[in-house]
Amino acid sequence: MTAFTADGLQFGKTRHERWRLLPARLGRMLWIAPIILALSVTTLYPTVFLLALAFSKSTLGKPFRGFVGIKHFATTVQDPLFLSAIGRSVAYALSTSLLQLALGFLISLLFTSLLKAGRFLMSLVLLPLMTPPVMVGVAWKLILAPAGGLLNGTLIKYGVISEPISFLGHPLLAWLAIAVADLWQWTPFIVILCFAALSTIPEGVHEAALVDGANAWQRFRHITLPLVAAPLSSIFLLKLILSFKLFDLVYILTFGGPGFATTSAGFSIYRRAIEQFDVGRAAAETIVYGLVIGLATLPVVRLHQHFERRES
Incomplete structure (x- = not known):
């Protein structure tokens, strides 16, 4: 029997009732067990392992050789090369994501x-997306x-330039080359x-606007754009995160050069861990870069929430 207080409020169950409800509780736990296991393997364990590396003296072959506290974090936030790499990554991610969103929206x-022709063209558009990133880098390296x-040959053939241009040897042109390949x-x-x-x-929404005499620009501004504002902000957020992960194109096209001009944050972390074997410092840089990504994407998340509230 369930016990009650003087006011009639339930405050506990008898042992018999608890045993009777046990199978239902076990069933609910079994339903969510795969999710908990997957999150533990894919999220919790890597996060704990990364934090352990960041607070320890760890190399590629000998991890966890000693506790160093916040030494790696202090060194990371004072490293001008890594801070510059973060700045380049943030600027690249924001600019290319905005450009690709605008261009992709216009094409769509x-x-x-x-x-019907648009659905056929959509299958052709998928071809670059299905190309492996390494092959994209190799193809554009051959073109440039x-x-x-191909590009230099075409420009010389039509008299645009008189001698070949080293697109990947100039800091600004190298970033433009990476952006074009990414685009x-x-x-x-x-x-x-x-x-x-x-x-x-x-x-029916567009048809009603046509009946009311709205032109194409008015329909786009007052109907199409407000209705897709929330999805567009989600698409921008997704592409922004993908752009922050820039690595493969830098690795194939420029290898961070000329000098450190195209060294992104991801490529800098890779070199710290794989070339210098300083895994502890690389883990600290990864955490710092993750925090920067979180701060950079927070306004986009807030914007998406604003559009969703406005739609509802």
Whole structure:
């Protein structure tokens, strides 16, 4: 029997009732056990392991050789090379994500207006997305090569330049080359997501606006854009996170050069761990970079929440 207080409030169950409810509780625990196990393996364990490395003297072959406290973090936040790499990564991620979102959204609008032809073109757009990142880097390195490269050869052929340009040997041009390769690879992904967002807009809304005499710009500004604002902010957040993970294109195209001009934060952490064998310092840099990513993406998350509240 369940016990009650003087006010009639339940405050406990008898042993018999607890044993009777035990199978149901065990059943609920078994349902969520795979999720807890997966989160522990993929999130909890790597996080704890990373923190342990960051607070210890660890090399690639001999981890956890001694506790060093916050020494790695103090060194990391005072390292001008790593701070510069973080600055470059943040600037690159924000600029390329905005550009790719704008371009992908415009292409998806074109595909939407083409109706059935747009769905056929969507399958062609998928081709760059299905190309392995390493192959993308190799292909663009061949295109941009000073000697025998397709781009230099074309520019010389039509008299635009008189001698080959080392696109990957100039700091600004090297970043532009990485951005172009990234644009070619990931814009199709943005197009697909934007096309899906535009497909959710009811046709009746546009038809009603046409009846009311709204032109194309007015329909886009007052109907299309507000209805897809929340999905677009989600797409931008996803691409922003992907851009923060920039590594493969830097590794293949420039290897961080010329000098340290195109060294991203991810590539700097890789060199610290793999080339210098300082795994503890690399773990601390990873945590610091993760915090920077969190701060950089927080305004986008808030913007997405604002758009969702406005829709509801």
